[in-house]
Amino acid sequence: MADTVVDARGLQCPMPIIKLSQAIMAASPGQTVELISTDKGSCTDVPAWAADMGHPLKEQFEVDGEFHFIIERA
Amino acid sequence: MTMPDLAPVEEPTSTEPEPEREKMVLIAASGDLDKAWPVLILATTGAAYGMDVTVFFTFWGLAILKRPDAGISGDDWRQKLLSVFNRGTPENLGLSKLNFAGLGPKMMKDLADKHRVASVQELLELAQQMGVKLWPCQMTMDLMGLSRDDLIDGLADPAGAGAAIAEMKQASISLFV
Structure with a gap:
């Protein structure tokens, strides 16, 4: 279970990334944030953002058409 | 939709200088809804990447920044006429194609609302x-x-091409929209 959950279901680009970035900024190093999104673009956007920002993407999975990403604050 | 709350800004805990942030510069020269939208999507996403983002609004792009109550502006009759026919504000922007006297943007905004795409005003x-x-x-x-x-309100002081070029020279992303 992640320390923070960001529910971005129903929101479109760029809002999932915006909300994720705000949650990561608010987290302490080592804490995890789980993003839940229904925007298919998140599947490419979130890994790209996490890699560029240097925050490890620990897990990525899909449940019933919802995309989950667990990211650790570097 | 409601606007997300901003994450609290962390106070610097040491005296070390902050690392230089990468810069992104966008030139918004169009007052079309279908140009203003991507400009602001890229600007906010650039900020989400921790970039130092500047958007320079020029020519028709200034319409995006107009106040709803700006009214008729200018001294010259041509400027006054322009302010009547180019009312501006994110609410009154038209589409570059299929505008149909305002029906196009109305349909586009209804669709955006249905699909929960953040509006130009929200962005x-x-x-x-x-x-x-x-x-x-x-x-x-x-x-x-x-x-x-x-x-x-909340804009940087008006600037010119010289300041824009100085920013773009240092930016890793510069786009003219």
Whole structure:
């Protein structure tokens, strides 16, 4: 279970990334944030953002058409 | 939709200088809804990447920054006429194609609402919250008879091409939209 959950279901680009970035900024190093999104673009956007920002993407999975990403604050 | 709350800004805990942030510069020269939208999507996403983002608004792009109550502006009759036919504000922007006297943008905004795409107005406010610098172009303000009072609050001081080039020279991303 992640320390923070960001529910971005129903929101479109760029809002999932915006909300994720705000949650990561608010987290302490080592804490995890789980993003839940229904925007298919998140599947490419979130890994790209996490890699560029240097925050490890620990897990990525899909449940019933919802995309989950667990990211650790570097 | 409601605007997300901004994450609290962390206070620097040491005296070390902050690492230089990468810069992104966008030139918003169009007052079309279908150009203003991607400009603000890229600006807010750039800010989400921790970039130092500046949007320079020039020519028709200034319409995006107009206040809803700006009214008729300018001294010259041509400037006044322009302010009547180019009312501006994110609410009144038209589409570059299929505008159909305002029916096109109405349909586009209804669709965006249905699909929960953030509006230009929401993205503009979000950009300001995220620290995106919004620069109106002084020369086009003068040309069109717009004063600082005709534009929304929270903008950087009007600047010119020289300042824009100085920013772009240091930026890793510069786009003219």
